[in-house]
Amino acid sequence: MTPSAATGASRLRLLSPTYAATTVGMFALVAFAAFEATAVTTVMPTVARELDGVGLYALSFAAPLASGVVGMVAAGARSDRGGPVVPLLVALVLFSAGLVVCGTAPSMQVLVAGRVLQGLGGGALTVCLYVIVGLVFPPVLQPAIFASFAAAWVLPSLFGPALAAFVAHAVGWRWVFLGVVALVAASTLLIVPALRGLAPRDEVGEPSRARLIWAMIGATAVLVLELVGSRDDAMALLAALALGVVVLSLRRLLPAGALLARPGLPAVISTRGLLSASFFCAEAYIVFVLQDRWGLSPGTAGLALTAVGVVWASASQVQSRLGQRITDVAAMRWGTGLVLAGTAALVMVVVADAPPWLAMATYVVSGAGMGFGYPRTGVAMLAASTDSDRGFNSAALSIADSLGGAISLSLSGIVFGVATRMDVDPFASVFVLAAGLAAIGVVTAWRTAPR
CATH class of the missing domain: 1.20.1250.20 (MFS general substrate transporter like domains)
Known part of the structure; x- marks a missing residue:
């Protein structure tokens, strides 16, 4: 220069x-x-x-x-x-x-x-x-x-x-x-x-119609999953069919082996989806449970979102400053572990009807896990990509992110409705779902090392 x-x-x-x-x-x-x-x-x-x-x-x-x-x-x-x-x-x-x-x-x-x-x-x-x-x-x-x-x-x-x-x-x-x-x-x-x-470009290349169609099918199936799964009649059986359609669409939108968390890039994509699935499932209900169970005002309950935002950003800065002193694989393992610890503790707090500040604190632990592990899924994806598949893999990471959260939220609606009808604590049931997804995320994170 x-x-x-x-x-x-x-x-x-x-x-x-x-x-x-x-x-x-x-x-x-x-x-x-x-x-x-x-x-x-x-x-x-x-x-x-x-x-x-x-x-x-x-x-x-x-x-x-x-x-x-x-x-x-x-x-x-x-x-x-x-x-x-x-x-x-x-x-x-x-x-x-x-x-x-x-x-x-x-x-x-x-x-x-x-x-x-x-x-x-x-x-x-x-x-x-x-x-x-x-x-x-x-x-x-x-x-x-x-x-x-x-x-x-x-x-x-x-x-x-x-x-x-x-x-x-x-x-x-x-x-x-x-x-x-x-x-x-x-x-x-x-x-x-x-x-x-x-300047507008000349339209060159073939439009990705098949990919768009599968995205539409997957999105529709996710919504149908929650709509029919939360019913208390025979229509609820269609939820299994909707879930099968979602899995089929994901097979078309994600790299081969992602649904099985095969070692390397497929497991990285899976880990990203499961991080989002667990965390955003809990996020949708944390304010709800603070208002419904402990009677907090919307403003006070919203402090949980404020705290987790600060902690997420801080943890993200920590992993960034650590750089290569901690590998991408280790960061994803620590991140998923913290999300699991936070959601599992949230279950215990809700079941024990402990003070509401404990519920906020456990949720913040999950936020620290997201800040530490979430960014490294993108870094690991780029490291495993080449010029020929970088665009596809980047899109797949975003799709796993969004559909992972959407699927878990649809399942949480089903769990909440079923638990309510069975006179079981619906909030604890939803947080058990979030903890279960985080536990699977821990397993996939251990498979993210490149082959």
Whole structure:
């Protein structure tokens, strides 16, 4: 590099005039999407009770994760063929439309439909933003913009639960959804100048129709799994068929051997999915149980989300600073072990009806495990990939992430309903499910070493 080039590179900053508006706009979009996720977790128990839809509580969380896979696959294929501008705009429209549907929903069924739209838009939004980073920002700035995305997820965990509880109390829970629409629109205006500079591509290559179809089949089967599995009649038997369809779709979307956690990359993909499955299954119910069992207010119960956000980020920084002093395999093993310890302890706290702060503390332990092990699944995946399969493996990791959480949430809805009908503690039953998934994750993490 010449001295002048080096000087030019050193002057590049995310907030320099060339990139400032785009940086702020992308950061804001990620932050508002993250705020919506943490805010909804805080107010959803209230929403479910008001709309008489506790039976669809788990589905309201599973729906956006499942439909998000479809958005990811569709946006990725479209961006590769024609550029990210059109899919990004479609993603923003779908995400905003979903927020409007949720904010005006007269019933829990309509709210779930809005969450499906949100997921389609949110999944596509994530992929499009990553593509835009590669097209707009020079390589020297890309690590910084990705770090800003991580920070954009941490900040809402600090303030989102309390703000959501305040908004719900002051003007009603509907504005937790509707208020984000205007913020998303304002953020979009900031990145429009950068989008104008991206010339549309000629559509080359064959569209990945088969992959998109399997993503749609898998997402639909996940939702059907919870809908029919929570019934108390013969229709519940269809849950087994839906689960079989989900497994079949995963075989088409993930690398060979991932469902069996074969050593190496397949086990890495499995570990990522099981980490998400266990943690997000517990996350969906931690605020619910704190309100229902111990009578905490939404704002106070939401402190659990704030604490876990801080601990997740801190643990992530610790594993980053350790670098090669701890291997990816060891980090994944420690991470899954901590998630198992946290969820298993949460079961004991709920069963013993211990003080609520103990429930929060055990959940935070799981957050530390996610912060320590979750990032290394991505590092291990890239290390096991080549130029010919890096894109497929990256997509597979995201799909395992989303569908893992969606499947566990659908199963948690079934477990919650069955336990309630059998007069068994439904919250303890759900957390037992989360602990069981974490235990399987520990086993797969021990198989992640490269062959």
